[in-house]
Each structure stands twice: as structure tokens, then as C-alpha cells.
Amino acid sequence: MRLTNITHARLPEGRLSSCTVPAAAAGRPLPVSFDQGMHVGAGPRPGSWMAVAVELTAPATAAQLGGAWAGVVERHHTLRTVFSTDDDGRVRLHEIADAVRPVWTRHEVGAAGTRTALQAVVDGACSPLARPSHRLCLIEPADGPPVVVLAADHAHVDAWSLPLLARDLLDGLDDLRAGRPIGAGRAPAASFAEHTRELAARPAAPQHVARRWARILADGGGALPVFPLPLGDLGAPAPEAVTTRDVLDADGLARLEARADEVRVRLLDLVVSVLTRATAELADRPLRAVLPVHSRTEPRWRDAVGWFITNSVLDSPDPDPQACRAAVRETLELGSHALEPILRPHGGMPVPPGMFMLSYLDYRRLPATLAPELRAQHISASAPTTGVQVWFVVGDGGLHLRARCPDTAPARASVEAWLDAVGAGLRTEASTARPARPAREPEGAG
Numbered sequence: 081m082r083l084t085n086i087t088h089a090r091l092p093e094g095r096l097s098s099c100t101v102p103a104a105a106a107g108r109p110l111p112v113s114f115d116q117g118m119h120v121g122a123g124p125r126p127g128s129w130m131a132v133a134v135e136l137t138a139p140a141t142a143a144q145l146g147g148a149w150a151g152v153v154e155r156h157h158t159l160r161t162v163f164s165t166d167d168d169g170r171v172r173l174h175e176i177a178d179a180v181r182p183v184w185t186r187h188e189v190g191a192a193g194t195r196t197a198l199q200a201v202v203d204g205a206c207s208p209l210a211r212p213s214h215r216l217c218l219i220e221p222a223d224g225p226p227v228v229v230l231a232a233d234h235a236h237v238d239a240w241s242l243p244l245l246a247r248d249l250l251d252g253l254d255d256l257r258a259g260r261p262i263g264a265g266r267a268p269a270a271s272f273a274e275h276t277r278e279l280a281a282r283p284a285a286p287q288h289v290a291r292r293w294a295r296i297l298a299d300g301g302g303a304l305p306v307f308p309l310p311l312g313d314l315g316a317p318a319p320e321a322v323t324t325r326d327v328l329d330a331d332g333l334a335r336l337e338a339r340a341d342e343v344r345v346r347l348l349d350l351v352v353s354v355l356t357r358a359t360a361e362l363a364d365r366p367l368r369a370v371l372p373v374h375s376r377t378e379p380r381w382r383d384a385v386g387w388f389i390t391n392s393v394l395d396s397p398d399p400d401p402q403a404c405r406a407a408v409r410e411t412l413e414l415g416s417h418a419l420e421p422i423l424r425p426h427g428g429m430p431v432p433p434g435m436f437m438l439s440y441l442d443y444r445r446l447p448a449t450l451a452p453e454l455r456a457q458h459i460s461a462s463a464p465t466t467g468v469q470v471w472f473v474v475g476d477g478g479l480h481l482r483a484r485c486p487d488t489a490p491a492r493a494s495v496e497a498w499l500d501a502v503g504a505g506l507r508t509e510a511s512t513a514r515p516a517r518p519a520r521e522p523e524g525a526g
Contacts, residue, residue: 091194100212110276130458217229246454296368300432311491437469
């Protein structure tokens, strides 16, 4: 699956319509996760969603698509919940009490084209406090296969969730065509609200974890790490600049994995080694960045949709692969405990202008595999930013990345220089591997 942005996504021109499963009366209250509280607490806004797009390889009617989407909503409990805020601004989450039949809407596509119309629809429909905050969109070109876009506010989904949504929609279509009940062949999916409840009930983090978090924040002047090169004026969020790059093809990725085996580390550890070296060479500073890690630590969460991601911090001063292996292990430990009680004394998750975030995902390790003919895309929203985020994505076709930063001349120059150094470093590591090795199980931070 390709990672892209709504401004770069590969979408045809054509008729645009969308399907929603309207939210009925709110039912029982549910726990709000730390990340959900911060995200929804920032209020209604465009650009808070993520989506997956697939090309349909078999005909499907609007009734079939609507029924299959209703089945997806029924299967994944988080899609049957809605957020609100009380008079004090506190975020609340409630279950939807009653199921409602899907409703279709046709949207005008103006001179700016389908992409712009789609962005407007999803920005409005998938805002944090929308009821519901998810939508199925259908693009029907004059010729060529229709494209389905499944979008939801980030409070309900993460990158891992996206192929699950697409798989379950396509399975639901197959069930309808075959006259079977939707989802008859799948076990019930676990509830993200239950995961939130269980995480909150865990014992307090060990003292050394709390002390390490305090040290990390102190090193950042009371905030999370920032990008180590100039970004220009960050007094207010700027329009984002987005770039995507193919770094290694399938053969190059195999050689990089072979190189990781040779130095006795995981692929992610070797990638971090390259990033650490590039940062030291360009900025003369250690690599320090926010690194999201997933919390699907039990088998029952692997097939569930939700925001099973928590932020941790990677602190990597030494490019030696073994040192980077230790740094990644520390990152995973720092993100394996409930963060709210750890960060409460520091004012929550203190996000500074210029915050630097690295994300890494190996799609080969996820439980849902989308066939190449679906031409699946993970589409991120577009919104003003003051920070830098770089995604590294591993799949059967190789390794590619997507980066976003403020659209200022200093930021573009700094980020492009850093990406150039990282790409060259990864290709150099791959070129030094001894040829041919057996395939192994893929891995990743999540």
C-alpha cells in the first residue's frame, strides 16, 4: 500500500458520492484514551482524518456498497461511537445506541476537480466532533474502475486500521454477492474502548520510566524533540509542503534486510542507524524525535480498528547499529505504559513548534493484505503545520517515505537535505550486504 497525501493521491476524475451510517441517540459513556482526549480536545477542524483508497475490481451497486459499509461500522465498535465536549471543555465519548441504515449523497465536482471536492467532503464529514466522524466516498470515472475511499477522523483509526477497513468492506461485498450474512466468516472484532479501559487499569509505570521521560522533556526545554535543522519562522502554522520518495525497490530492501542480519539487528534498528548518522553529519546533534509505537500487544487487538498508537521518544546519539538497537528498545519501553499519569506533571504532551516525528510501518506484518490490483493508497489529510513528520513505509515493493514540513524556504531546504542524506545512507547500507539470504518474518515498531 502506498502512503500519500490528499494533494498527491492518485485519483480519477469522475462523479463523487458518499455514504454515511448516521449516528442515532447516544448511549452509554465510554472511556476516552489519552491521545483521543488531546486530539478531540483541540476542537473541530479540517485535516484531522486519514483514509484508505482502493480500486474496485468487480462491479458493485450503491446498495451493496452501503450495506457492506454498514457491516464494517457494525463490526468495529469505535465506528459506533461519537465524541462531544461538556461545558468545561472535557472530552466525552458515547456509544451509539441504535443502528441506522446507510444514506447516500451526491456531491458537485467543480472546476477544481474530484480531488478538491473529495477533500472538502472528508474535511467536513470526518472532523473530531462530527456524528459520525467517518465516511465512505465513491469516485466513478467515465471509464476505468470506480475508486472507494474510506475515511475516518484519527481519533477512531490508525495506519494499521486502514487495510482492515478495506479488507472488511471487500469481504462484505463478497458476502452480499454470495447471499451470505455480512461478516459471517469472521470472528467479532475487539473493542478499542476496552483497550483504553485496560490500559488505564494497568499498574503505574516504573520510576525509571517516569524519570527518563522527565529527562527527555528537560532536554527539550520542557517539550518534545524538534527537527535539528532550520525551519524558518514558526510563529504560526504554515501550509504544508509534502514530498514522497521511493528509496529502495524490492531487491534493495532485501539487501538492506540482509545487511541488518549481518550486523545482528532488526531492519528498524539499521534504519535508525542511518538516520542517526545523517543527523550527526548535517546538524552535529543526536537524533531525537517522537516515534509512535503501537499498543496491539495482545492477539485480540491485531484485527481491531482504533487508535492503538501512543507517542514515545527516540533518543539515538550513537550510529552504531547495536547502540541504535538499544535506543529502539528504550523507545518501545517508554511507550508501553499509560502516558497520562507520566506526563500530567509536565502539562500533558507538550508539542513545540518544529516538533520532529518519525513513523515506521511494515505493511507486510499486518493481518490484512491488500492485493496489488486494488492499487491501495493510505491517504493523509492536508493541514497547516509547524512540525516535521517523516513516514518510512516498508512493503513487498520496497521502502518508500513521505515527508511533510512547513512550506517555508528554510524548512524545504533543511528537510530535503536530510532526506537526501538518509536515502543515500540506506542505499549505501544495502549495497554492502552479502548476496542472497533466506526470507524472514517482517518486523517493525508499529
